[in-house]
Amino acid sequence: MTAATVSSVSAPVTDRAGVSFSNLLWVTWRQHRLAIVVTVICVAALSGLLYWDSTDVAHSNSATLLAMMVVPAAAGLIAMFWGAPLFAREYEDHTNLLVFSQDVSVTRWLLGKIAVLVPILIVLWAVLGTEDGILARRDWSHYPSIESTAYAPVTFIMSPFAPFGTVGFESWIPLQIAYVLFGFALGLLIGAIARRTTLAIGVTLAAFAAVRVLVTIVARPYFLTPIRYVGPLLASSGIIDAVSHQNPNTAVLQVNSGYLDGAGNSVSFPDTCYTGQSGENEAAVNACAQQHGVVHTLDDYQPVSRLTAFHFIELSGYLVLTAAVLIALGLLLRTRRNG
Numbered sequence: 001m002t003a004a005t006v007s008s009v010s011a012p013v014t015d016r017a018g019v020s021f022s023n024l025l026w027v028t029w030r031q032h033r034l035a036i037v038v039t040v041i042c043v044a045a046l047s048g049l050l051y052w053d054s055t056d057v058a059h060s061n062s063a064t065l066l067a068m069m070v071v072p073a074a075a076g077l078i079a080m081f082w083g084a085p086l087f088a089r090e091y092e093d094h095t096n097l098l099v100f101s102q103d104v105s106v107t108r109w110l111l112g113k114i115a116v117l118v119p120i121l122i123v124l125w126a127v128l129g130t131e132d133g134i135l136a137r138r139d140w141s142h143y144p145s146i147e148s149t150a151y152a153p154v155t156f157i158m159s160p161f162a163p164f165g166t167v168g169f170e171s172w173i174p175l176q177i178a179y180v181l182f183g184f185a186l187g188l189l190i191g192a193i194a195r196r197t198t199l200a201i202g203v204t205l206a207a208f209a210a211v212r213v214l215v216t217i218v219a220r221p222y223f224l225t226p227i228r229y230v231g232p233l234l235a236s237s238g239i240i241d242a243v244s245h246q247n248p249n250t251a252v253l254q255v256n257s258g259y260l261d262g263a264g265n266s267v268s269f270p271d272t273c274y275t276g277q278s279g280e281n282e283a284a285v286n287a288c289a290q291q292h293g294v295v296h297t298l299d300d301y302q303p304v305s306r307l308t309a310f311h312f313i314e315l316s317g318y319l320v321l322t323a324a325v326l327i328a329l330g331l332l333l334r335t336r337r338n339g
Helices: 001-011 020-056 061-092 106-142 166-170 174-193 197-222 281-291 302-334
Strands: 147-151 154-157 227-232 240-242 251-259 296-304
Touching: 001 174, 001 197, 020 106, 020 166, 061 106, 061 174, 106 302, 154 302, 166 174, 166 227, 166 302, 174 302, 197 251
Parallel strands: none
Antiparallel strands: 147 154, 147 240, 227 296, 251 296
């Protein structure tokens, strides 16, 4: 018995073969192929709609408006239905205990997911961004008669298709890709924190929408210090101008507007001077405003010459946010490896 025992102890130990990265990629594809196929079909259908509508201005504008609403929201849908459930479902079904007990590190497991899903998202959103940009440029060129406020030496164009308009600005392909990558990463992190699929989807939707709104409305107009134009009070007939065949290169992003007194202090337009009428009465309105100390109008704006800089500032911001979210996710998964 002693001999048998010694023989058993001294038997050579054979190491188990580690899980190869190709196996990780294959497993990821098998797990997510249904979502991938459905997304490819939806993107193909939406891209076809955008292309069809961009080839002829006579096509129904309802298709254009629908596409313009869907494209910005598409990145949020990826965040909700690709990113959020990916880890939340593992924790909810307790399959994370099996996954993290295999011969593969958490980092390699996460990289396996990213290596399959991220390139697919990049390709799909590059296609969407291309079609979206074509349609935005077409709509701007065919709808030049847009009400604007014309102050020398700039013209404020109020159109979503203008260079600084929401559609025109965000149709830049790298931005479209950055939006979807950020949404996907955000969904991964929230799913890993929430550990419940439904909760993760809801929180991801709220968080992604909050970031997009804050960047678009609050931060974007102030990426660079606005230029201020101060001009004299003018009659409305000299201010309001129906622009015909306006060169879009003169379009700017209006950040703020108001009135100044003689000392350059910001003041409100006196309500007592406003009659609600037009024509010859507007000279009297301005005269009344001047009697109350209103001397100048002011406009803070971003010139179109800064468009490229604004694109790269926003792109850099979203890439930094995406990297930060992925780093936080990696740290969280390491702490929860056995949880």
